[in-house]
Amino acid sequence: MTNTDTEPKTIAKDLVARAQSADIETVDTTFAELTTLRIGGRPAGVIKCLSPEALRWVVSELDATRTPLIVVGGGSNLVVGDGPQVSELVVVWATTPDSVENGSHAAVWNHGAAEGHSVTEGHNVTEGHVAMDKSTGLVRAYAGVEWDQLVAATVAAGLGGLECLSGIPGSVGATPVQNVGAYGAEVSQVLKRVQLYDREAKTWEWVQPEDLDLAYRYSNLKFTNRGVVTAVEFQLRTDGLSTALRFGELARRVGVTAEEATADARRPVAEVREAVLQLRAGKGMVLDPEDHDTWSAGSFFTNPIVEGEAARDAVIAAVRQRCGDEEADSMPVYSAGRSAVGDNADKGRTTTRSLCAPTSSESLEESPERSPEENPVERYKFSAAWLIERAGFSKGWHVEGNTVASLSTKHTLALTNRGGATSADIVKLARAVRNGVWEAFGVELEPEPIWLGATI
Missing domain, CATH: 3.90.78.10 (UDP-N-acetylenolpyruvoylglucosamine reductase, C-terminal domain)
Structure with missing residues (x-):
């Protein structure tokens, strides 16, 4: 049976007390504060997790008591009601620069190393939340990392493939779920694999892109609660150049001619990122707390x-x-x-x-x-x-x-x-x-x- 005898807030506090972990905490907040659209009432309860292992433990404990839950990252793609209809306990998946580095982090990174996917030591960024190998272009990030933080880090490292997706709000974990895209680029073009915590099997699992049914703003993760994304790997270019620039507005902004666009023209990643940020800012698509045009869920409708x-x-x-x-x-x-x-x-x-x-x-x-x-x-x-x-x-x-x-x-x-x-x-x-x-x-x-x- 679903756990209805205990208030979600009480459940959240009890979990945090039992966990005794700096990576798990309760939060008193509203959906208006958790989402970029800034609407929504007060959740029944909120637990914030700062590491994959913390997320796994909290989700497994809630599942064991049949407590309904939802996992929220950046809240940039959510429209939430104002009334009491939302009864699920909210699990916020986030990382912070000062979150505790411990053995569980290393275990997550090392999972898959035997399969030939290791990230060369010495290329870590933000204390283990993002790991990059500049020689191979392999990038791995926790799902709770802010997406644009990752994009900025890859551009600074001279890696190409994410620059057209600059300025998009939200977390890394949401990008394969929605197959995020902009200016002619999609996550599916550079996605190597996705790490999930399987809620039924209670195991970590790396899933290949071909198993996600990736399509325009879609993956088969979007409408299932079985797996929670905990980390994502990308395969990027190492030559410092962007993905092929075919989207007219962006191509023109960086001086790509129509003839060049048909020949897969590329530009330095830093130049393309700056152009994308300028274009997005001009459309109110870069978060600014003082600009109500950015109080949105981004592009509200998909292209039909x-x-x-x-x-x-x-x-x-x-x-x-x-x-x-x-x-x-x-x-x-x-x-x-x-x-x-x-x-x-x-x-x-x-x-x-x-x-x-x-x-x-x-x-x-x-x-x-x-x-x-x-x-x-x-x-x-x-x-x-x-x-x-x-x-x-x-x-x-x-x-x-x-x-x-x-x-x-x-x-x-x-x-x-x-x-x-x-x-x-x-x-x-x-x-x-x-x-x-x-x-x-x-x-x-x-x-x-x-x-x-x-x-x-």
């Missing part, structure tokens, strides 16, 4: 993907009818690869919908699934931000009479808390934008954040 030329052409036709030939002919449409027969490529992605607009949002119906015998079809990706703007939602737009939640004044893809917003305010705004794009173009936007105690 449709399958087949007919679906692509239907969207273009809808744009042409509403916005005219010039907009339809210049709208950004990208290849998203081909659908794979019998794989999991569609999981967690935008559902392909009938493009005949319904009379109400409740009448949306999913398209029939393809049988495994059908041939793969081409996928096409549209810009969510572009569609939102053409549907009539400008920067700073808000629901009439509700100014505490609005689109960012710098970027239409970010839903922001202007101060004092509740989850209901964010939900109302998200629904207005989603329904407006559907009514305009027959495309349903899917929210990227994880929802807890609230739903769109």
Whole structure:
């Protein structure tokens, strides 16, 4: 049975007392303080873990008593309700520069060394939380490390592959779960393997990328609670150059011509990181406590993907009818690869919908699934931000009479808390934008954040 006889706060305090570890502590806080969107009520209880071994011990102890829990890192991809719906005990997974270095840390790093994945001694950064081998480009980081701290460290070491992902808030552990991406790069391109604590088997396990069903903003870790990410390994370039620069806005910023982009042009990693940070700051996508445009969950909607030329052409036709030939002919449409027969490529992605607009949002119906015998079809990706703007939602737009939640004044893809917003305010705004794009173009936007105690 689930442990309902004891209050989560009491459970948390008892665990910390029994642990007698400097790496485990209780925290009195709210979800508004734990998330970058700054909304959400007070959790039933919070335990902060500062090492993988501390996390493993806390999770295993809570599982033994069937206590519901959620693991939170940077809180940058969470939309949490304000009411008492969230009953789970929150386990915050974080590292700090002064966290205790002990045998458990060494055990985590050494796990896998016999498999040929050791990191050369002497290349550790931030007291064992990040380990880098500059000669091979192998990088290993605890899941609780702040993501941009890791990116900055790799760039400073002259390693390439993460620089396009600079400035993204959150923790390292979330990046393979969401297959984080930006400016033409994705974590999947440099991911070597992920260490999980298997909650059922009670063991550490290194998982290969091919076992994660990685796709656009998706992995099979996203909707399962079986494994908790404790460490991540990346394989980076050692020549000091960036990943190939194909994303137009970034390529232009660092002086890459169209001809160079087709030839996989690269630039020094430090130059690319600086350009990315400038671009993100210009869109309110670099956290700043004084800037309400950064009080968000980042890009709120994923770029929608449709399958087949007919679906692509239907969207273009809808744009042409509403916005005219010039907009339809210049709208950004990208290849998203081909659908794979019998794989999991569609999981967690935008559902392909009938493009005949319904009379109400409740009448949306999913398209029939393809049988495994059908041939793969081409996928096409549209810009969510572009569609939102053409549907009539400008920067700073808000629901009439509700100014505490609005689109960012710098970027239409970010839903922001202007101060004092509740989850209901964010939900109302998200629904207005989603329904407006559907009514305009027959495309349903899917929210990227994880929802807890609230739903769109």
